Amino acid sequence: MHIDQLEKKWAGISLGIAGLFVAVILGSALFHGIHAPSNVETIDSARLHLSEEFAEDNLGAQLNADGSVTVRLVAGRYGFYPKNIVLPAETNITFRWVSLDVIHGVHIPMTNMSTMIVPGYVAQVQTLLHHTGEYPMLCNEYCGMGHAHMWSNLKVVSKTDWANMNNQGEASHE
Amino acid sequence: MNNSAEKKLALTHLWVAFGAFGLAAVMGLYQVIERSGFFGFLESRAVYYASVSTHGVLMGFVLTTFFIMGFGYYTATSSLKMPVWNLSFAWVGFGVSLSGVVMAALPLLGGAASVLFTFYPPMQAHPLFYIGATLLVVGSWFWCVSMIVMYTQWKNANPGIAVPLAMFATTANAILWLWTSVGVAVEVLFQLIPWSLGWIDSIDPGLARTLFAWTLHPIVYFWLIPTYTAFYCLVPKQAGGFLFSDEMARAAFILLVVFSLPIGFHHLYMDPEQGHGWKILHAVGTFVVTLPTFITGFTVIASLEIAGRLNGGKGLFGWIAALPWTNPMVLAIILGLLMLIFGGFGGLVNASYAMNAMVHNTAWVSGHFHLIFGGTTVIMYFGVAYYLWPILSGKPLFCKAMAVKQLWTWFIGMIIMTTPWHILGLLGQPRRIDSVNYNNLLTLSWEPYEVTMMFGGAILLYSSALLLINLYKTQMGTEAYQGEIEYAEPIHAPDDLPEYLNSFKLWNIVIAVFMLIAFGYPILQFFLMETFGSGRWGV
Ligand code: HEM
Ligand SMILES: [Cu+2]
Ligand SMILES: [Cu+2]
Numbered sequence: 001m002h003i004d005q006l007e008k009k010w011a012g013i014s015l016g017i018a019g020l021f022v023a024v025i026l027g028s029a030l031f032h033g034i035h036a037p038s039n040v041e042t043i044d045s046a047r048l049h050l051s052e053e054f055a056e057d058n059l060g061a062q063l064n065a066d067g068s069v070t071v072r073l074v075a076g077r078y079g080f081y082p083k084n085i086v087l088p089a090e091t092n093i094t095f096r097w098v099s100l101d102v103i104h105g106v107h108i109p110m111t112n113m114s115t116m117i118v119p120g121y122v123a124q125v126q127t128l129l130h131h132t133g134e135y136p137m138l139c140n141e142y143c144g145m146g147h148a149h150m151w152s153n154l155k156v157v158s159k160t161d162w163a164n165m166n167n168q169g170e171a172s173h174e
Numbered sequence: 175m176n177n178s179a180e181k182k183l184a185l186t187h188l189w190v191a192f193g194a195f196g197l198a199a200v201m202g203l204y205q206v207i208e209r210s211g212f213f214g215f216l217e218s219r220a221v222y223y224a225s226v227s228t229h230g231v232l233m234g235f236v237l238t239t240f241f242i243m244g245f246g247y248y249t250a251t252s253s254l255k256m257p258v259w260n261l262s263f264a265w266v267g268f269g270v271s272l273s274g275v276v277m278a279a280l281p282l283l284g285g286a287a288s289v290l291f292t293f294y295p296p297m298q299a300h301p302l303f304y305i306g307a308t309l310l311v312v313g314s315w316f317w318c319v320s321m322i323v324m325y326t327q328w329k330n331a332n333p334g335i336a337v338p339l340a341m342f343a344t345t346a347n348a349i350l351w352l353w354t355s356v357g358v359a360v361e362v363l364f365q366l367i368p369w370s371l372g373w374i375d376s377i378d379p380g381l382a383r384t385l386f387a388w389t390l391h392p393i394v395y396f397w398l399i400p401t402y403t404a405f406y407c408l409v410p411k412q413a414g415g416f417l418f419s420d421e422m423a424r425a426a427f428i429l430l431v432v433f434s435l436p437i438g439f440h441h442l443y444m445d446p447e448q449g450h451g452w453k454i455l456h457a458v459g460t461f462v463v464t465l466p467t468f469i470t471g472f473t474v475i476a477s478l479e480i481a482g483r484l485n486g487g488k489g490l491f492g493w494i495a496a497l498p499w500t501n502p503m504v505l506a507i508i509l510g511l512l513m514l515i516f517g518g519f520g521g522l523v524n525a526s527y528a529m530n531a532m533v534h535n536t537a538w539v540s541g542h543f544h545l546i547f548g549g550t551t552v553i554m555y556f557g558v559a560y561y562l563w564p565i566l567s568g569k570p571l572f573c574k575a576m577a578v579k580q581l582w583t584w585f586i587g588m589i590i591m592t593t594p595w596h597i598l599g600l601l602g603q604p605r606r607i608d609s610v611n612y613n614n615l616l617t618l619s620w621e622p623y624e625v626t627m628m629f630g631g632a633i634l635l636y637s638s639a640l641l642l643i644n645l646y647k648t649q650m651g652t653e654a655y656q657g658e659i660e661y662a663e664p665i666h667a668p669d670d671l672p673e674y675l676n677s678f679k680l681w682n683i684v685i686a687v688f689m690l691i692a693f694g695y696p697i698l699q700f701f702l703m704e705t706f707g708s709g710r711w712g713v
Pocket of ligand 3: 390
C-alpha cells in the first residue's frame, strides 16, 4: 500500500480539525448550557384540556418561588395559545410547549428559543431573554395550509416592569 | 465487449432522472415567485404546497435515485468489463421504481399529498403516495443487489486484486443505501401505510421522526457518492492528469459509509422525544464525517494540481489557470468545489449543537441545502451527463460551448438565489412558508432578499433548459460517435491492498455495531415508556 507523506500529514491535520470541532461542541454543550429540548416527557395530546398542567386556565406565564418563570403554551393550527404573552428580561424562563394536533416548530427570531413541538411530547426549553421589545413567535415546521399564518406575540419587558404589572393584578398574558 | 444493452439501460435511467429534474426546475421558479408575495394573482397555498411537495420529491428522490442507478450500471459494466448481471432483473427494478414514481405523482399533483418530501405524520397523505414512495425504494434495492452481485462475481474471478476504484465506490453506495433505507422503510411499512389505510388508528410521531432521522442523514451521502466517484475516477483524466491516491480514496469512501449512518439525530437536535446524551453522541459523529470530505478535498485538489502542472501551469496558482476550464467535467468540479467551500461554513453552523438553535428550520436551511445539494452535488451530475451522453447515445455532444455556459449560469444562479436565502434565515424567516403574513416590522427587511431570490431562480431555470436542450439535441443528432468511458489512473497502482480496503465484510459488522449503539435504545425507549399516539390529520 502506498500513502504519500503529504497525505499522511493532511489526514493528521483533518483529524485534528475534526477533533477540535468535537472538543468545541462538547465544551459548549457541557459548560454553556444548551437550550435544546431533551426532556423526553410524554403527554396525551388528545386530552390536553383534561390535563392538569395544560388546562386553559394554567396557560401563560407563572412566577415560581425561586424567581424564575414558567410559561406554558399550546400549539394548534394555527396559533400558539395564549396568543399574547409578556415576559421579563434577564430572568430564567422555562418554556413548556405542547401540540394539540400535528407537528409544529417555534422560534423567537434573534434568540435561542427554538424547539419542535411534537404531539405526544412536552418540549421544554430553558432560556434567558436579554433584550426588551416585541417579538413574533413563528411556527417553523410545515403544519398544513395555514402554516405561514401561524404566529403569536411576545413582549419582553424589564424585570421591574414585569413585577409591577403582576402586582397590579394584571394577568401576565394581557 | 458489446455493451449496447447496458448503455440503453443506463441512458433510460438517466433520462428519467433529468426529465424529473426539468419538471421540478419549472416548479422551483414558480415557488420563489409565489412565496415572494409580489404577484397577488399567483397566490394559492394549495397549489404552492402541492408544488413544493412535488418539487422536493422529484429533486430529492427521483432525480437522485435514477441518476445513481443509471450511472451505477454503466460504471459497473465499464469498470469491471463484464455485462450487467441479469439484465431483465435490472429492468424489473427500473419498472418497479418508475411505477412507484407515477403512483406517487398522482396524489402529489392532485394536491392529496401536500405533506412535503419529509411527510411527517400525523399529517396524512393519500395512501398511494406512501405506496408509490415505497416502490421507488424497492426498485432501487434491485439495483443494490445487482451492484453487490457484480462486485462479488468480479472479486471471486480476480482473487487478491484490487476492485476498480469506481466499482468499489459504487458498491459502497449500494451498501450504504441498503442500510440507509431501513429506517424510512420501517416507518412507511409499519406506521404510515397501515395507518393511512385505516388498519391502525394512531401512530407515534416521535417514533416516526426517529426512524426518518435514521434515513435522513445518510441519504445525503447516497446522493453525494456518485459526485465523489466522478471527482476521483473521472475528473483527473479529463483534466489531463492522474489520481493522486487510490488508497486514500477507498479510505474516504469507507469512512463516508460507516460514519454517515449513525449520526441522524442532528436532525432531531430540537426535538423533545430524544435525550441530550444521544444528541451529543450523534453530534460528535457528525463532525467525524467531515473527515472524508477533508480528505476528498485534498486528494482531488492535488490531482487537479498534477494535471495543471502537466498542462504547463507554473507557480503557486498558475496550475489553476492551466486547467482545461472549457471541459464541462472540469468546470463542473471547479464550480462545485467553490460552492462546497461556501456551503461548508454553513454546514458547520448547522452541525454545532449550540448554534443550530439560531437557524433551525429557518430559511437558512433551505438556502444551505440548495447550495450543497442543488449546487455541488447536482452540478457534478451535469458534468457526468455531458461526458456520458455521447458515450451512451453514440452521438457527439450537440454543443460544448452551451454546456460551459450552462454550468456557469447554474453556479451564478445558485449563488444569487442561496445567498439571500441564508440571510432571510438569519433574519428569522421560517422555512416552508407560502407567503409572508406576520404583522411584524421584521418582515419588511425580508423584501429585498425575496426579490433577489427570484432573479436567481430565473437564471437557474434558464440554465436547466440549456441542459435539457443540449442532451436532447445530442440524442437526436445524426453523426455517430464512438467512445468508451476512460477512468483516471492513480499515480501508484494499488497492488498490495489490505483486505479491509478491498472488502466490506468488516465494515458491515462495524456499521451494525454503530447502529445498535446509536439507534438501539433511542428506538427501544418508545416501547418502554408510556406513549400516546396521534390520529389522522389532513393538511
Ligand atoms: C431551478 C432551481 C430551483 C429553484 C428556483 C428552487 C426553489 C425552491 C423553493 C422556493 C423551495 C421551497 C423551500 C421552502 O419553502 O423552504 C424549494 C424546495 C426544495 N428544493 Fe428546490 N429549487 C431549485 C432547484 C433544486 C434542486 C436542484 C434541488 C436538489 C436536487 C432542490 C431540492 C429541493 C427540495 C428537496 C425541496 C423541499 C424542501 C422542503 O420540503 O423543505 N431544488 N426549492
Ligand atoms: Cu404550525
Ligand atoms: Cu443530516
